Amino acid sequence: MGGLTKEWATQVAEAELSSTLPVHTKGVAKLAVEVSQVFGQDAGLLIAAATLHDVGYAPRLATTGFxxxxxxxxxxxxxGADERLVRLVANDSFALLEAEERGLREELAGEFPLLEEPLLVDALVYCDMTTTPDGGRTTAAERVAEILGRYGDDSVVGRFIRRAAPEIFAAVGRVEAVLAAQPR
Known part of the structure; x- marks a missing residue:
């Protein structure tokens, strides 16, 4: 059964995505480590989900293309990974909205219901949507604009990201508020 350690997640991600993790994935995982102190016993879960969130892009795994x-x-x-990890990966960055654009909403929602831990879900969105493709930090607004520029307004991803943007901005804002309230 798959663990929730950073080492396990990194090993799986490297095996599937290549021997060297994509820089975006590294940046998302690094940010997850930075914010994980807020999550106590769920810190490992957040870090693992951040490290693994894009594994579905691996060619051998891309059966639906989503x-x-x-x-x-x-x-x-x-x-046989932890159900919470699987559900976090499945619902990364408001994936239900993109699934709807792709005609896969029923499959995604039926197999992997949204985790009922809003701050944990928001934290993964925060890590993904404030990390550039080259692993640097950015704002959620800049990241959404970058995605739109890369895919185009009329693409499936473009339609999805425009619909998801208000939710993304709200999730990032909630995490930033929690982080700002933490003692330094």
């Missing part, structure tokens, strides 16, 4: 669904199925079926 990264969150393909990645979650892989973790469930090949690794």
């Amino acid at each position: 990264c969150p669904l393909d990645g979650a199925r892989f973790f469930r079926d090949e690794h």
Whole structure:
């Protein structure tokens, strides 16, 4: 059964995505480590989900072409991974909205219901949506604009990200508020 350690997550991500993790994935995982202190016993879960959130892009796993669904199925079926991890990966960055654009909403929602831990879900969104493709830090607004520029307004991803933007901004704001309230 798949663990929730950073080492396990890194090993799986490297095996599937290449021997060297993509820089975006490294940046998302690094940010998760930085914010994980807020999550106590769930820190490892957040770090693992951040490290693994894009594994569904691996060519051998891309059966539907929808990264969150393909990645979650892989973790469930090949690794027997923790259900909470699988559900976080499946619902990364408001994936239900993109699943709807792709005609996969029923599959995603049926197999991997949204985790009923809003701050943990928000934290993964925060880590993903404030990290650039080259692993640097950015704002959520800049990240949404970058995604729109890369995919185009009329693409599936473009339509999804425009719909998800208000939710993304709200999730990032909630995490930033929690982080700001932490003693330094």
